[in-house]
Amino acid sequence: MASIPPKPENPLHLHTTKLTLGCPILDSFLGGGIPCGSITELVGESSAGKTQLCLQLLLSSLLPPSLGGLSSPSLYIYSEPPFPLRRLLRLSLPSLPPCPLDHVFVRLSTHPDDLLSLLSHLPDSLPVRLIVIDSIAALFRSEFDNTPRDLKSRSSLFFKISTKLKDRARKLGAAVVVTNHVVDVVEAECGGARCLWSSGRRVVPALGLAWSHCVNTRVFLTRSEGMSRSSNGEECEVRTRRMHVVFSPCLPERSCEFAIVGHGVLGVG
Amino acid sequence: MMEISSLPISASHRSKLLSAGYTTLSSLSAVSPLQLSRDLNVALQEAVDILKVSSESCRVEVQDGDVEFCKGAQTAWDMLSEEQALRHISTGSGDLDSIFGGGIHCKEVTEIGGVPGIGKTQLGIQLAINVQIPYDFGGLGGKAIYIDTEGSFMAERAYQIAEASIWDTFDNFGCQPKEIPEKLKPESFLANIFYFRICSYTEQIALINYLEQFLVEHKDVKIVIIDSVTFHFRQDFDDLAIRTRVLGGMSLKLMNLAKKFSLSVVLMNQVTTKFTEGSFHLTLALGDSWSHSCTNRVILYWNGNDRHAYLDKSPYLRPASVHFSVTGKGIRDATSQCKRVRMM
Numbered sequence: 090m091a092s093i094p095p096k097p098e099n100p101l102h103l104h105t106t107k108l109t110l111g112c113p114i115l116d117s118f119l120g121g122g123i124p125c126g127s128i129t130e131l132v133g134e135s136s137a138g139k140t141q142l143c144l145q146l147l148l149s150s151l152l153p154p155s156l157g158g159l160s161s162p163s164l165y166i167y168s169e170p171p172f173p174l175r176r177l178l179r180l181s182l183p184s185l186p187p188c189p190l191d192h193v194f195v196r197l198s199t200h201p202d203d204l205l206s207l208l209s210h211l212p213d214s215l216p217v218r219l220i221v222i223d224s225i226a227a228l229f230r231s232e233f234d235n236t237p238r239d240l241k242s243r244s245s246l247f248f249k250i251s252t253k254l255k256d257r258a259r260k261l262g263a264a265v266v267v268t269n270h271v272v273d274v275v276e277a278e279c280g281g282a283r284c285l286w287s288s289g290r291r292v293v294p295a296l297g298l299a300w301s302h303c304v305n306t307r308v309f310l311t312r313s314e315g316m317s318r319s320s321n322g323e324e325c326e327v328r329t330r331r332m333h334v335v336f337s338p339c340l341p342e343r344s345c346e347f348a349i350v351g352h353g354v355l356g357v358g
Numbered sequence: 359m360m361e362i363s364s365l366p367i368s369a370s371h372r373s374k375l376l377s378a379g380y381t382t383l384s385s386l387s388a389v390s391p392l393q394l395s396r397d398l399n400v401a402l403q404e405a406v407d408i409l410k411v412s413s414e415s416c417r418v419e420v421q422d423g424d425v426e427f428c429k430g431a432q433t434a435w436d437m438l439s440e441e442q443a444l445r446h447i448s449t450g451s452g453d454l455d456s457i458f459g460g461g462i463h464c465k466e467v468t469e470i471g472g473v474p475g476i477g478k479t480q481l482g483i484q485l486a487i488n489v490q491i492p493y494d495f496g497g498l499g500g501k502a503i504y505i506d507t508e509g510s511f512m513a514e515r516a517y518q519i520a521e522a523s524i525w526d527t528f529d530n531f532g533c534q535p536k537e538i539p540e541k542l543k544p545e546s547f548l549a550n551i552f553y554f555r556i557c558s559y560t561e562q563i564a565l566i567n568y569l570e571q572f573l574v575e576h577k578d579v580k581i582v583i584i585d586s587v588t589f590h591f592r593q594d595f596d597d598l599a600i601r602t603r604v605l606g607g608m609s610l611k612l613m614n615l616a617k618k619f620s621l622s623v624v625l626m627n628q629v630t631t632k633f634t635e636g637s638f639h640l641t642l643a644l645g646d647s648w649s650h651s652c653t654n655r656v657i658l659y660w661n662g663n664d665r666h667a668y669l670d671k672s673p674y675l676r677p678a679s680v681h682f683s684v685t686g687k688g689i690r691d692a693t694s695q696c697k698r699v700r701m702m
Contacts, residue, residue, distance in 0.1 A: 097552035103513040127509045248593035301474045336475025339515040
């Protein structure tokens with residue numbers, strides 16, 4: 090059987106579309122938004138704002154390209170019920186099409202094999218150009234023991250899931266966003282990954298080194314509490330949220346402050 | 359092999375070169391005009407002229423070598439001089455070049471491993487750009503093949519790196535920006551990268567089998583970068599013996615291509631943790647037998663907040679470690695003033 094020789098592409102014609110986060114400050118921080126065609130990971134402790142950001146992306150994907158969107162429905166795969174429907178209802182972006190929630194597909198998946206079969210059976214005709222998995226860590230929380238055999242099959246699953254997602258991302262020019270938990274660092278060693286600080290804890294992303302090879306861009310969300318003196322002289326507690334680029338093929342390491350308000354997530358510039 | 363003494367330059371320059379330790383033409387091949395002007399204590403333009411004369415003499419020498427080669431007779435001495443006349447591909451950082459022995463060598467397979475975010479893809483893009491620096495400016499003037507298995511190659515980043523590389527090269531030669539020829543624009547540097555996106559290990563093997571044919575048609579390719587060689591081999595292989603055999607066949611083909619087409623093959627590898635003697639430590643992926651499949655092996659790692667590179671395996675260079683940095687312009691030497699602020 091004669092096979093068709095692979096054809097090289099000209100990088101001049103490789104343009105990476107970016108999906109807007111719905112906030113100009115955050116967009117410029119991420120070089121235009123979430124890159125299509127690869128996997129972006131949002132990692133952070135619980136209530137760091139990962140899900141908030143994901144929900145906002147589900148809506149911004151519906152926006153027309155002129156506003157930084159993809160004019161495309163989005164798929165939200167969640168592994169930690171319940172689905173935050175009320176929060177999604179409160180979010181709003183200007184210029185959304187009528188009945189935006191008609192264009193957000195939602196699916197529960199609680200097992201890695203289930204996720205794999207779901208991704209394998211996504212029809213190419215389904216024009217979804219944003220896939221969110223919230224969270225990847227919860228899928229692997231209880232299924233595996235800390236034995237070499239289990240760790241090996243676990244990392245093999247990571248690479249399978251990542252390959253499926255990247256395939257989809259490439260074929261449809263889709264943006265893929267996955268969220269991940271953090272684990273505390275107990276020893277001085279962090280196994281090659283550099284430690285990060287959140288709420289005064291020293292943490293590293295969950296799922297280890299193998300998974301970190303599976304994502305293209307890693308964005309870390311942190312929060313910290315501190316005391317500050319307000320204008321009338323009273324001491325009050327302030328919570329600062331920050332977003333850090335840990336690694337990315339086209340962005341330097343950097344960070345920016347953000348806030349979560351009633352109608353969504355906003356950068357603080 | 360040509361000596362400095364036979365170069366058509368002034369006697370004073372010749373003696374200055376010799377007393378500064380530049381005794382052979384090859385010793386001049388990797389030096390920048392700025393460095394040379396400092397070493398010889400001459401004006402920059404004089405250094406540029408010396409390098410121009412020496413690179414022309416080098417070229418004559420290469421042509422002579424080719425004639426020898428065509429006759430099919432080649433002694434070890436010929437091989438040595440041919441190799442010394444070969445240019446190396448600069449990483450963009452002089453310090454990093456030094457642990458590779460003056461840059462990435464042609465005819466060799468170089469493996470570069472490290473944790474995500476350490477700069478493997480950045481180095482890959484940098485090499486795909488730097489291989490294109492014209493011969494007259496100390497480069498190879500070649501093209502690049504970039505095989506992307508992970509989807510991390512970004513054209514906009516390649517553009518930034520190309521722009522900075524062109525500017526720095528001209529700056530080193532003391533040229534004005536307006537003298538930059540039209541063909542040396544970032545656009546043409548990007549267009550000279552043959553980019554292949556690979557989505558499975560079967561595609562990867564098929565492409566490597568096809569490379570020879572492609573290289574016959576594109577003889578000006580001087581570097582093949584696979585970023586990463588590992589990704590698709592970390593799933594679906596329950597039988598490790600089969601994986602070892604497949605990888606072995608692939609690395610043999612790549613070594614042959616490097617020799618046959620006189621080009622450099624750079625393989626990016628991932629790292630994994632290995633449990634030995636009661637503790638976990640980092641090691642390159644794909645197992646022990648794979649580690650025989652490259653000529654040189656360099657591991658990139660974090661030392662606090664600094665990026666370092668460690669030469670782990672080389673047939674002739676000592677193990678060594680250097681500090682480098684990834685900047686907006688690409689890979690560069692680490693300088694003390696650009697120390698990053700610790701992340702809070």
